[in-house]
Amino acid sequence: MLSCYRVLDLTNERGFICGRALSDLGADVIKIERPGGDPARSIGPYYRDTVHPEKSLYWFAFNGNKRSITLDIERADGQEILKKLVKTADVLIESFEPGYMDTQGLGYSVLSQINPMMVMTSISSFGQKGPYREYKASEIVLWALSGMMYMVGDPDRPPLLSSYPHAYLFGAMQGAIGTVVALYQREMIGRAQQVDASALMSLAWATGPEVQATWELFRQIFKREGRMRLRTGTGVRTPILWRCKDGDVGFFMLLGVNFVKANAALVEWIESDGMDSGIMGNLDWKKVGWDEITEDVACQINAILTKFFSRHTKQELHEGAIKRGIQIVPALTAKETREFPQLAARGYWVEIEHPELETTVTYPGGFVKSTEMTCGIRRRAPLIGEHNEEIYKKELGLSAEELMVLKQSGII
Amino acid sequence: MQGSPFEGIKVLEFCWAGVGPFSLNNLAYYGAEVIKIETALRPDITRTGAPYKDNIPGLERSAYFAWTHPVKKYDITLNLNHPRGIEIAKRLVARADVVGESFTTGKMEKFGLSYEDLKKIKADIIMFRTCAHGKTGPLSAQPSTGFSLTTLSGFNSMCSWPDRPSSPVSAPYTDFIAPLFGGLALVAALDYRRRTGKGQCIDLSQHEAVMNFATPIMLDYDVNQRELTSMGNQCAYAAPHGPYRCKGEDRWCAIAVFTDGEWDRFCNVIGNPAWTKDQKFGTLLSRVKNRHELDALVEEWTINFNTEEVMVMMQAAGVPAGVVSNAQDLFEDPQLRHYHHFHELDHPAMGTCGFYQGPGFRLSEADYEVNRPPLLGEHNEYVYTKILGISDDDFVKWMQDGVFE
Numbered sequence: 001m002l003s004c005y006r007v008l009d010l011t012n013e014r015g016f017i018c019g020r021a022l023s024d025l026g027a028d029v030i031k032i033e034r035p036g037g038d039p040a041r042s043i044g045p046y047y048r049d050t051v052h053p054e055k056s057l058y059w060f061a062f063n064g065n066k067r068s069i070t071l072d073i074e075r076a077d078g079q080e081i082l083k084k085l086v087k088t089a090d091v092l093i094e095s096f097e098p099g100y101m102d103t104q105g106l107g108y109s110v111l112s113q114i115n116p117m118m119v120m121t122s123i124s125s126f127g128q129k130g131p132y133r134e135y136k137a138s139e140i141v142l143w144a145l146s147g148m149m150y151m152v153g154d155p156d157r158p159p160l161l162s163s164y165p166h167a168y169l170f171g172a173m174q175g176a177i178g179t180v181v182a183l184y185q186r187e188m189i190g191r192a193q194q195v196d197a198s199a200l201m202s203l204a205w206a207t208g209p210e211v212q213a214t215w216e217l218f219r220q221i222f223k224r225e226g227r228m229r230l231r232t233g234t235g236v237r238t239p240i241l242w243r244c245k246d247g248d249v250g251f252f253m254l255l256g257v258n259f260v261k262a263n264a265a266l267v268e269w270i271e272s273d274g275m276d277s278g279i280m281g282n283l284d285w286k287k288v289g290w291d292e293i294t295e296d297v298a299c300q301i302n303a304i305l306t307k308f309f310s311r312h313t314k315q316e317l318h319e320g321a322i323k324r325g326i327q328i329v330p331a332l333t334a335k336e337t338r339e340f341p342q343l344a345a346r347g348y349w350v351e352i353e354h355p356e357l358e359t360t361v362t363y364p365g366g367f368v369k370s371t372e373m374t375c376g377i378r379r380r381a382p383l384i385g386e387h388n389e390e391i392y393k394k395e396l397g398l399s400a401e402e403l404m405v406l407k408q409s410g411i412i
Numbered sequence: 413m414q415g416s417p418f419e420g421i422k423v424l425e426f427c428w429a430g431v432g433p434f435s436l437n438n439l440a441y442y443g444a445e446v447i448k449i450e451t452a453l454r455p456d457i458t459r460t461g462a463p464y465k466d467n468i469p470g471l472e473r474s475a476y477f478a479w480t481h482p483v484k485k486y487d488i489t490l491n492l493n494h495p496r497g498i499e500i501a502k503r504l505v506a507r508a509d510v511v512g513e514s515f516t517t518g519k520m521e522k523f524g525l526s527y528e529d530l531k532k533i534k535a536d537i538i539m540f541r542t543c544a545h546g547k548t549g550p551l552s553a554q555p556s557t558g559f560s561l562t563t564l565s566g567f568n569s570m571c572s573w574p575d576r577p578s579s580p581v582s583a584p585y586t587d588f589i590a591p592l593f594g595g596l597a598l599v600a601a602l603d604y605r606r607r608t609g610k611g612q613c614i615d616l617s618q619h620e621a622v623m624n625f626a627t628p629i630m631l632d633y634d635v636n637q638r639e640l641t642s643m644g645n646q647c648a649y650a651a652p653h654g655p656y657r658c659k660g661e662d663r664w665c666a667i668a669v670f671t672d673g674e675w676d677r678f679c680n681v682i683g684n685p686a687w688t689k690d691q692k693f694g695t696l697l698s699r700v701k702n703r704h705e706l707d708a709l710v711e712e713w714t715i716n717f718n719t720e721e722v723m724v725m726m727q728a729a730g731v732p733a734g735v736v737s738n739a740q741d742l743f744e745d746p747q748l749r750h751y752h753h754f755h756e757l758d759h760p761a762m763g764t765c766g767f768y769q770g771p772g773f774r775l776s777e778a779d780y781e782v783n784r785p786p787l788l789g790e791h792n793e794y795v796y797t798k799i800l801g802i803s804d805d806d807f808v809k810w811m812q813d814g815v816f817e
Contacts, residue, residue: 001597001604021593021624025600045632057635061627127774130750135727140647141734144655144666147742151582152571158655159664159736160579162570163643169625173592174772177438180599185417185778187606193777201753202772204742206588212767213463213475215739222739223662226579232463240559240580241568248577250563256460262555289469290462325555329564331578334633334640337566337623345549348620362634367593367621369546371527372604372612375597 001373002027005090005183008082009066010073011172013040014199015095015123016062018172022091022179023065024366024375030085030391031066032073035410037384047357053384054356060381064352064363068382069391070412073104078411082106084396086114091179095123095172098133108194119182119192123175125168127198137199142167146203151211154226170206171199231290236298241331242309248331249309249317253301260285265324270308278304338362354380388412414777416443421602423510424449424501425485426525428456430558430587431542431618432514433480435594439510439602440483441771441780447486447504447795450788452817453493457557459788465762471788472761478785482755482768487786488795491817492523496810501525503800505533509605510598512540517553527613536611538601542594546617556618558584565622566629572642589625590618651699652678652706655736656714658722664736665714665722672696677729682713757784792816 003026009019010032023029031038037053047055072078083106086092092111094101101107101122108120122128125137135141140161143149148167153160175197186192210232211222222230228237229252241248255263263285270277279300293301309317314330321328332340343349348365366376392398392412406412421444427433433448440446450456458476465473491497501523505511511530513520520526520541527539541547544556544564562568562585572578594616601612623630632638645654647668655664669678672695679688687693687709692702699706714722719735726733735741743754743766751774756766762785770780796802796816810816 001600004607017624021596025597045628045636045638047635049636057631058628061631126747127751130747132727132747135734136730136732137734138650138668138670138732140645140653140655140666140668141732144664144736145734145745145747147737147739148581149655149666150664150736150738153579154573154576157573158645158657160571160573161643161645161654162581163572164570164626164629164640166625170589170592171772173596177592177595177599177771178773178775180596180603181417181438181442181778182775184599184603184606185414185775188417189414189777191777193775195773195775197773198751199772200747201751204745204748204753205769205772206583206585207739207742208583208585208588209476209479209767210463211583211739212742213479213765215743216765216767217463217465217475218467219740222582224579224582227577229580229582233467234462240582241563241578243577248563248569250560250568250580252557252559254457254461254557254559256457258454258457258460291467291469322551322554327556327560329556329560331563331569332566333569334566334629334638337630338633342545342549342551343620343623346546346617346620348623361631364623364627364630365620367616367624368597369615369617370597370601370612371614372601372610 001025001370002180006030006088007091007093008032008085008089009093011093011095011123012038013043013058014125014168015093015172015175016040017169018093018121018123018176018179019066020062020064021173021176021367024377026373029066030387031063031068031382032082033068033070033384035070035072035412060361063381064377065379066382067387067391068385069388070385072411073106075411077406079104079106081396083111083114086111086118089115089118090183091119091121093121093123093175093179098122098124098128112192116191117186119179119186119195121175121179121195121197123172123197124199126200128196132200139165139167142199142203146200147207147211148203151207151222151224153224155224159224167203168199170202171197174202234290234293236290236293236295238298238302242306244309244317245311245313247314249314249328250331251305251328255285255289262324262326266326269320269324270304273308273311275304275308280304350377352377352380356383385412413779416781417778418442418444418602421445421510422508423447423512424504424508426511426513426515426520428514429458430480430584431590431594431616432512434587434591435540435542435598435616436512437483438595438599438771440485442778443781445486446483447488448786449488449490449501451491452489452788453491455788470761475762475765475767478759478762478765479767481785482757482782484781484783485786486791486795487789488792489789489816491815494813494815496813496815498523500796500800500815502533505530505537508534508537510538510540510602514542516555517543517547531611536605536609538598538605538611539613540594540598540616541614542590542616542618544618546620547615558587561586561618561622565619566626567622570640573644574642578642586618586622589622590616593621593624646703649696649700651696651703652710653703654707656707656711656722658714658717658719660718663719665719666734666736667710667722667726668732674731675699678726678731681725681729681731755782757782759784760787789816
């Protein structure tokens with residue numbers, strides 16, 4: 001879909017997935033690394049736990065499909081080469097500290113003169129302007145400021161961070177959307193523009209309507225409640241996650257016209273399991289809403305379900321729920337995700353060769369299926385400067401001698 | 413500013429709940445004309461979900477629906493179980509560029525509105541389809557919400573103390589991840605069509621899309637057979653690292669000290685108390701090893717200040733820190749305000765609310781537009797008589813026949 005576009009990718013982990021997502025849709029993405037390799041190659045986990053710049057699984061994950069060249073853009077020769085690359089590029093993505101490109105003489109005002117049709121996408125923690133522009137961020141800082149952290153964790157302990165860092169992915173994906181909007185618009189207005197994507201804005205949105213509306217409508221603050229969740233506008237709580245025999249299942253009981261059948265089926269299931277459905281058997285699912293359910297009734301429902309779930313495995317509950325159209329789902333581990341029949345049935349997993357490791361690695365497949373293309377990973381992430389020759393010699397026309405000099409002086 | 417990129421693009425929204433509208437909103441923010449097709453016979457589930465204005469349920473009173481539709485949309489009610497309803501839907505398709513749908517798999521086929529059907533009406537149509545599991549496979553028609561998918565995909569298991577069961581993220585989190593991929597695919601499809609004249613059908617399995625956020629976890633399992641370990645608030649290569657209690661009730665400031673330089677500056681900010689010179693905290697490795705003792709000492713300092721004060725002092729010294737924002741803090745956050753992240757809009761039933769948001773990026777040549785959410789069937793007359801040119805007589809007659817329910 002985007003195979004006619006060339007993207008120069010100067011991002012670090014704040015922006016990797018932007019270029020990766022564009023490349024999944026076909027774009028030719030050239031990752032520009034500093035000589036010696038991108039510092040983000042030190043982010044774990046690693047292939048067979050070997051700490052090595054060519055074995056970072058984090059790097060593999062978000063740089064697949066890309067080609068790599070090395071280039072020191074802080075030196076004059078490096079900057080000249082970057083400017084040559086800009087001439088034929090459709091997009092440049094960067095995720096340095098705001099203002100860094102300007103200090104290098106590579107800001108949008110300079111690059112847009114070289115190629116006014118090139119979209120420049122800046123991905124940052126907080127945005128290119130504003131009071132936090134110079135602030136230092138990290139995963140926990142973004143998770144905190146966005147409002148995500150405050151609402152996760154147990155009430156008797158501090159707010160809780162995700163053990164899997166992913167806050168930056170939100171801003172980088174918004175950057176990808178903005179990039180393609182700008183590419184679309186450039187044909188209409190005859191020139192490109194700047195995209196300013198912010199992880200903070202993108203993640204703040206993901207706190208969602210309940211957290212935000214509880215404040216806006218009632219001036220109440222949505223609190224972390226462990227596995228429980230307050231049914232907004234009521235005083236009752238129900239769990240989101242439940243313990244079963246071999247792990248957790250998710251069931252967030254929804255009431256209302258759309259869930260009458262499912263809730264009736266759940267009662268029947270509990271009874272056919274030899275359990276007393278108690279108060280649940282007496283509720284009229286056609287009529288009852290959370291606002292009419294008392295705390296006492298909610299506690300009774302929770303107790304019945306806690307007992308019911310604890311008698312079964314994740315798989316039993318999921319299979320039974322599928323048959324009955326109930327939304328009880330297992331909290332899948334990575335192993336179970338790999339074995340999940342629906343993903344397998346759609347041919348989701350993609351085996352990619354890593355010749356240097358003499359193995360193949362299985363990757364998650366494309367994020368959409370399209371009738372016009374196969375979206376997703378096509379080849380492994382590049383080695384450090386793997387495409388220097390291909391790009392500098394064949395595409396930029398540098399001579400072997402020039403390449404040698406640039407290499408020896410540490411510019412590429 | 414150069415006008416709206418998608419001006420003139422016409423979108424039909426056969427969507428309910430979150431992911432469909434969130435994906436299509438990317439087009440509406442930038443000028444596309446969106447017609448949302450609803451039915452009063454089975455309202456959008458976000459219209460029937462709390463929180464409600466004044467806690468009083470009502471189809472126009474749900475903040476869930478309002479929050480999901482902060483853009484200009486024409487809203488019509490159309491009974492697709494009525495033969496005339498289908499005929500009208502097809503007339504709308506004939507003038508559309510994009511048809512989005514997020515109904516249970518099989519519904520559109522039942523209505524005679526499959527991709528094959530749509531192509532016959534409009535050869536270069538872009539059809540965007542989304543559901544939890546995708547449009548093929550054994551679970552294609554399985555009902556799901558963002559709450560269940562957030563558990564299924566593992567996102568509810570990512571926050572956990574080592575000694576306790578995991579704490580879910582308190583939101584239908586994947587509803588906010590899948591549309592990032594859906595929105596990107598949609599915009600790319602429009603660009604592709606502009607260049608090639610070709611439409612397409614896009615199938616966004618929300619499970620498949622959101623697992624693209626978790627690729628390192630899946631690779632770690634594939635290569636090392638490892639599952640994600642619970643880290644609590646710890647980071648293997650930073651200390652102090654975590655939320656630290658500040659003055660006030662349930663107030664916290666996150667601080668993250670990675671390098672020796674940051675540690676020195678951190679110590680300066682807290683006034684270099686004697687314990688900071690202790691060898692136990694002299695190197696990153698020793699700080700990480702003695703993190704629990706360190707955390708307690710840090711908190712003895714942070715507890716004397718407001719969370720904002722701690723953040724500002726730390727950041728002034730170049731130490732990563734941030735308020736653990738609650739909902740009120742979010743609306744008052746100076747950076748979000750600077751970007752005009754939240755918009756206040758008036759709505760006949762919701763009153764004035766300030767939770768309406770645009771995209772997570774800004775363009776230098778195009779402004780996004782926000783607009784109050786549409787009412788159910790608010791634009792029936794306009795769309796049916798003005799846009800489609802249905803005569804007033806037919807409009808009234810068909811209304812009485814239940815076509816526009």
